[in-house]
Amino acid sequence: MSGQQSSVDPARLQEVLDGRWAHVRHAVREGLGPDFVTVPGETGAEARARISDLIRKIPLDVGVVDAFPSEYGGSGDQGGSVVAAEMLAQVDLSLMVKAGVHWGLFGGAVVALGTKKHHDAYLRDIMTVELPGCFAMTETGHGSDVQQLRTTCTYDPSTGTFDLHTPHQAARKDYIGNAAKDGRMAVVFAQLITQGRRYGVHAWMVPIRDESGNPMPGVTIGDAGAKAGLLGVDNGRISFDHVTVPRDMLLDRYGQVAADGAYTSSIENDTRRFFTMLGTLVRGRVTVGGAASAATKSALTIAVRYGDARRQFTKPGDEREVLLNDYLAHQRKLLPALATSYAYTFAQEELVATLAEVQSGSSAASVDEHRQRELESRAAGLKAMQTWHATRTIQMCREACGGAGYLAENRLPGLKADTDVFTTFEGDNTVLLQLVAKGLLTGYRDAFGSLDGWGRATFVAEQVREMVLERTAARSVIQRLVSAVPGRDEDVAVTDRGWHLKMFEFREKHLLEGAIRRLRGGAATKKDRPFDIFNDVQDHVIQTAVAHIDRITLEAFVAGIERASDPAAKALLARVCDLYALTVIEADKGWFLEHGRLTPARSKAVTGVVNDLLRSLRPEMRTLVDAFAVPDTWLNAAILREEPDRQDATATEDEAARAVLV
Amino acid sequence: MSGQQSSVDPARLQEVLDGRWAHVRHAVREGLGPDFVTVPGETGAEARARISDLIRKIPLDVGVVDAFPSEYGGSGDQGGSVVAAEMLAQVDLSLMVKAGVHWGLFGGAVVALGTKKHHDAYLRDIMTVELPGCFAMTETGHGSDVQQLRTTCTYDPSTGTFDLHTPHQAARKDYIGNAAKDGRMAVVFAQLITQGRRYGVHAWMVPIRDESGNPMPGVTIGDAGAKAGLLGVDNGRISFDHVTVPRDMLLDRYGQVAADGAYTSSIENDTRRFFTMLGTLVRGRVTVGGAASAATKSALTIAVRYGDARRQFTKPGDEREVLLNDYLAHQRKLLPALATSYAYTFAQEELVATLAEVQSGSSAASVDEHRQRELESRAAGLKAMQTWHATRTIQMCREACGGAGYLAENRLPGLKADTDVFTTFEGDNTVLLQLVAKGLLTGYRDAFGSLDGWGRATFVAEQVREMVLERTAARSVIQRLVSAVPGRDEDVAVTDRGWHLKMFEFREKHLLEGAIRRLRGGAATKKDRPFDIFNDVQDHVIQTAVAHIDRITLEAFVAGIERASDPAAKALLARVCDLYALTVIEADKGWFLEHGRLTPARSKAVTGVVNDLLRSLRPEMRTLVDAFAVPDTWLNAAILREEPDRQDATATEDEAARAVLV
Structure with a gap:
């Protein structure tokens, strides 16, 4: 250290940062011990096996299923579930994404777009991961413009079933998490067609694998293969060759098809209906932004602690070399990023609070449309800003740690590679x-x-x-x-x-x-x-x-x-x-x-x-x-474990070495 | 395409970019076929095995050993060797670094710091990779400030040998390429001590493994393990426990130790001598800058071609969706980066030409000191700017390709991870x-x-x-x-x-x-x-x-x-x-x-x-x-092979799909 001491107790600062969902943060910090920590350098197969196993070991009471309705064992607290996911991102981003895909996207879609019959039949098995699921929206040809998905799901009143079909290769479902290996069911988004008319994109629950893990008839599942990061997530590609889907598998909260094929909905306009449905799924974007910031905090913790131990170049008139953090250029890298991370912590907290308020248990009809759109807009914007901040900052932290920052054992490569996808997923x-x-x-x-x-x-x-700009927080x-x-x-x-x-x-x-x-x-x-x-x-x-x-x-x-x-x-x-x-x-x-x-x-x-x-x-x-309070076991960086005697020799050792040289 | 056509023949543009070493570029493009192409998603062990094998298969006449003196079979053309390495970076960055470590750093140090006895004994085996070598300079505790290395090499006139020693853990050689698996010999940098006085950092040739691959007595070799990228390079850590090194293994061009321990050098000042020695090794930095830019061109090629095939969102009044490259925001990402890559191509060419001129065969004494320092400065600066440009641009290209950019099969993750180290290696x-x-x-x-x-x-x-600013090129x-x-x-x-x-x-x-x-x-x-x-x-x-x-x-x-x-x-x-x-x-x-x-x-x-x-x-x-003329086989990106029918459906296919939906 520079001989200067902080006058602030980090615990007091931590209280402010932990904020309204401090209880969830504490629970995850205490509930996820060394068994959950990343394994640097593992192969893709090893990572997938480890994460498949770990997701079933997450204690459900730490907050990960908070968003599920209380009648099925959740607490209906959307905020708690976002914060729990954010905390998982500090443990292992593959685990966070695997959990986010299963409970958040898959489970969240069943909750938000389904009705009681779906909830009764599936929610408990989803919560326990008895029924691992996927969220099959994106297609190879359509990612940003999901309104234009090409997969069709056509109702046939003569059989009382839908026909789910992938018309060409660009319409296959792509990048689908949990699909390549574990997913047994998928919420599939497709164009609903009945009585010869199209009603826009809707969602169905579709079994994609049987009990023994083989693809269901008509379902072809490919593996998206190796990725930049998130090795523990099995992303896959799904095509449907005229797959029969029972009528009651349509998640029909916003649009219903009667046995005779008659379509009904409380929202007449197809576009409005689709984006209302999407709006109920906004939690995904909120979660990604928070997760990106959580990972950024891990990276900053590693780089700042390294910079407080690592010395290079002597000061004139001083035998001991200078700590990296004492260089203005190093401060110029780390401190503005740190300040920005603080800023996003508070912005994310506001956003999560708004999400919890706007979406807590209220039915769509009663939600103030203006507030809902504003929530979606802020979720989108903060997701973009936090994920870019993550990409830039984690890169900077890895550079600030020099060669050590490039080694997997020092965690930064994993943080970088895993969070990289966040700038384009859940929306470019x-x-x-x-x-x-x-x-x-x-x-x-x-x-x-x-x-x-x-x-x-x-x-x-x-x-x-x-x-007129509308002020958002602490208006007075x-x-x-x-x-x-x-x-x-x-x-x-x-x-x-x-x-x-x-x-x-x-x-x-x-x-x-x-x-x-x-x-x-x-x-x-x-x-x-x-x-x-x-x-x-x-x-x-x-x-x-x-x-x-x-x-x-x-x-x-x-x-x-x-x-x-x-x-x-x-x-x-x-x-x-x-x-x-x-x-x-x-x-x-x-x-x-x-x-x-x-x-x-x-x-x-x-x-x-x-x-x-x-x-x-x-x-x-x-x-x-x-004050970020990332547990040391989660940071899992060799340069911190060996701090400070590996970066530099100890003062005594180095004294001896220098003595020889003078 | 936008219905607009370029009026320029790319081949004419390529001639300008290929520049003075076009013959080397042609030779590498023709000499390294599909066998050399990257393998997405391979494990670390697979990558190391593949690269160890491939380095021996590179045809020596494509330019990779050009920098070796002509009396040993090289051509003495430093420029050709830099350009050849740059081209290897477009094939596979692990191969480029493995080759750069062996021929460039290890071989280059023997050429530049050694004398005829070392050249006669080793250069031929180095050129054929019969004797795989390492460049052991960086220590865990000292990377940027290499003048302060802690490893000592102390002469004992009674035995006529040096004693090479690692005094503490922070003094071990770290991040050393080729050390963990293949290296048989290393050029080791350490503080030379004789007759009780220290003369600063010098270099020795030190066998680190025997014929059967086991570490030599007193040599401990560790594995730096998994890294963010460059999986094919076996980085290691080397410690020496009082290892005996024969007197004639000192690379003694700039400093000699007589049998009785008397030290002589044509350069009296220790600091000046050390930095003169380092100055002869400037080629490494020039190579890294060029390699970073070469990889950036691969990334830009992939992103621009993808953006010319990938469509998203319809134009009002137009059925076909809009090409990504037609969006201003997309042009704002790709084109300035492309223009900057063009700029660095010309700057790198000037730098390589200066290197070739300043260092071509001339002895250190005759080199204009001012020009040598200027060369070192420009090599340092262009290395920094080109590698940061690479890191930023490849990241941008991966984002510009959306989810596809995150898949290993589309090359961008590999380009990103492999080049990432360039911002800190060969100098932060x-x-x-x-x-x-x-x-x-x-x-x-x-x-x-x-x-x-x-x-x-x-x-x-x-x-x-x-x-007074000195103009550099095309002064008039x-x-x-x-x-x-x-x-x-x-x-x-x-x-x-x-x-x-x-x-x-x-x-x-x-x-x-x-x-x-x-x-x-x-x-x-x-x-x-x-x-x-x-x-x-x-x-x-x-x-x-x-x-x-x-x-x-x-x-x-x-x-x-x-x-x-x-x-x-x-x-x-x-x-x-x-x-x-x-x-x-x-x-x-x-x-x-x-x-x-x-x-x-x-x-x-x-x-x-x-x-x-x-x-x-x-x-x-x-x-x-x-005009960058990166061969398609080298680009090795699935999204380009399937262009354009995978990004989007073909026009006909999509027509059919849309017809159903309307």
Whole structure:
């Protein structure tokens, strides 16, 4: 250490971070011991076998089945189940994904899209993993645009059954977790056709393997083979050759087919119905964002602790070499990422709380449509931002550990490879940010998950007269902070929270208004090229979405600081929040300068203050990662077990070695 | 395709890119067929066995042993050997690294640091891989600061032998390629001690395994185990317990120990001698940078071709879905990266040519010291920039291919994992950029590879009165372009090449002068805290190095365009160069705005022109990657083999499927 000591007790900070679902976090930390820890360097076959085995050993009471209805043994707490999955991601990401596919996607779809007959028949076996399942939505040819799935499921009133069929190779179900080896049943998404009319995508429960593990008649299962990571998850490809599916296997909460083939639904419009169904499955995206951030915390913990033990190059006039964490360049890598991870922790907590509130046991009909769309938008945006942050940060952490960071025994390669898929699964990040933008542009009116309605978005945008940003968290505190900022930026310190909030708000509002203006302009001049209207502003639109998510993240951080009770923890959080806010502003200073919201002098001052913050937070680095409270057994990194005597010799050993050399 | 056709023949473009060592590129493309192609999803053991076998099957006449002296069967062409290694990186990165370790590092050290007795005894067996070797420099405790290695090699005149010893665990040789399984001999770096005095780090040839593969007495070899990638390379850990090494095994070109223990060297200063020795090994860094760029080209080829076949979301009024490459957001990801890869191709070519010229057969004494230091600096800087570009771009390409990009069968996971180590091996990138900065600050005077001489760098910087940037390539053309730019930026188009050059020069010069000023200021006020003088400006110093490498890269691009003979190819290259230059300016627009070199309006105009360039280069995307001329067998990506009918259905198939659904 630098001879400097943190004044903050990590346990106090941990309380704030653990937040509303602390009990779930504690339960998982205590319930999943050394048996669950990753095995570096195992083969794909070994990983699959280990994870298949482990998923049945997770104690159900740690929260993993919380989202199931209480009448079947769950607690109906969507929030608890998201947090439990997030914690699994710190143990082993293959285990988290395997569990997420089975309980979250498969089980979640049966709960949300099925009715009592499905629940009675299957939920208990799903909870105990007696009936391992898959979520068969994505096709080789259609991943982002799932509304256009090509698999058909056609009702035949003469037999009272559906005919499930894969029309060509691009329509096979692809990348399906749990399919290559373990899945016995799948929730399959396909175009429902009855009485000669198509009603859009619906879901069916379809047995894909018999008791002895052989594919069912008409079902062909392939193996997606080796992947970058997630070796323990058996991703597969499923094709259906006119497979007969009983009528009652249709998950019919949102659309029903009578014995004679008559179709009924409480939602008339096919698109609206499909995206309402998808909306009930939003938990998957919330979970992926949280899992990505959880894994990022493991990586940061490893890199910060290594940087506090690893020395390289001597200081003039000092025999002992310099700790990596004492270098400004190293602080510039680790600390802004750490501050961003803190910010996302609070944003994710808000999101999970909103999910729990919006979706807790209420039937779809009673849900406020605006809030539901807003939830979907934030889930999409935070998923994108957290997963990109994970990819960038884990990469940076691996580089910050030098050659050691490349060895499997030090965990970082696994964290990197396993989380890599998160940027594209549960929705490609770029596509997700477009969804966020679409919601903003339309004020969530008719802003469904589909992206083909950009024309309509343009139309709605034309109606919007003035954009009013809706503050998300701790509204009164934020209002007070913003109001306290004097009119002229020059009169306020760059560490003023109200100024940060104003800068974030200004950027979002300005970008949004600009996007609307450009879409309107395009609609007027490019009537014959409707695709170009949207495509020409695609970068602007994505930037708008990012600015929006940045803003709600900062607001959540501010709200989180308010909740802290320990004064020292609160003060430290405020400095971390300064670093987060200024990191965002510094990274986008070009934009602020272009738009007259930073003068050149003030822009340079921001960089100076960021460097000051790095220096002042240096002694807190270890505290900041200790507060993540990732158990050492889970971190499973050899460089930490041997800390500090392997990185460098011990002081005594090295003294002796140096003595020989002088 | 977008219905737009490129007007350029990729073969004409390829000629320019293949450059001076086209013959080597052709030879490797023709000499390494399907037997050499990567095997997705193989286990570590399988990969090691395959690569051990393959390295002996590489035809020696394709260029891989070109750097060996002609009297032993090489051609003495350092350039050819670098280019051959770069081409191997497109076949299989494990093979490239295994070959690089054996012929490049091990063989290269024997050539450069040894004398005739070593060459006569070993070079032929090294060239044929009869004697597989390792390069044992890095220790667990010292990687970046190799001057501080702790292994000792002490001469005993009574026996006429050296005693090679690992004093503690942190001093063991670590991450050593070829050590865990195949290496029979190692060039070991250790502190030379004779007659009770230390002379700094020298190198010895040390047998580590006997004929039957067992470790030699006193040698302990461990396995570094699984890694993020490069599964085919057997990295190991070597410790020496008082191993006896005959006197004539000292590679004694730069320092000799007589039988009585008397030490002699033509270079008196220990530090200077050590860094002169290291300087002869600069080829390793040049090779890594080239290999990283070669792998990046494979990734870009896969992503661009996939984006030209993969469709998602329908256009309003169009039944066929939109190609990914037609989306602005997709172009924003792929095209700037592609332009940067073009830029580095030309910069790497200049670097290899300089290497060939500076190091071709000349003895160390006759080499111009300034040019040698400059070569080392550019090798360091371009290695850092190319490897970071590789890490970022391959990641982006994998994301641009969605779920398919995560499957091993589509190659991108392997490219990502294998190249990942390049950012820290052959020198940590951040450390390398500091070396570049140190060279700039001192005008290469006494700018050795050591980083502990920052105090001295500060001192030298104090002497510098005015910085004059030395133009690197096509000096007269660049002078003409720069001179033609009017005084006021407002009067010149943002696509003016002279303006780009002026902007790059201004930034470098301004940053450099600022760094000098800040170091001087620090030296005046922080005399008691010498570490802080440097540490406080570390981010500024690194930024300076980046600006320098950006500038020499742009100059190399300009020189490369001059060499193009086909007018259409030349015109296309000019547009790609526009995109490269404007991408760099746009990414750093905050700095240019801060320093009054961009007005807000002009800064926005840059973004507009970049978007225009993306649109105008859209029809050239395929041509631009085809000109990389990576053979299809080497690409080895399932998504390309099945192009286009797997990504999407064929038009006919999909027509039929859609018909059912309407």
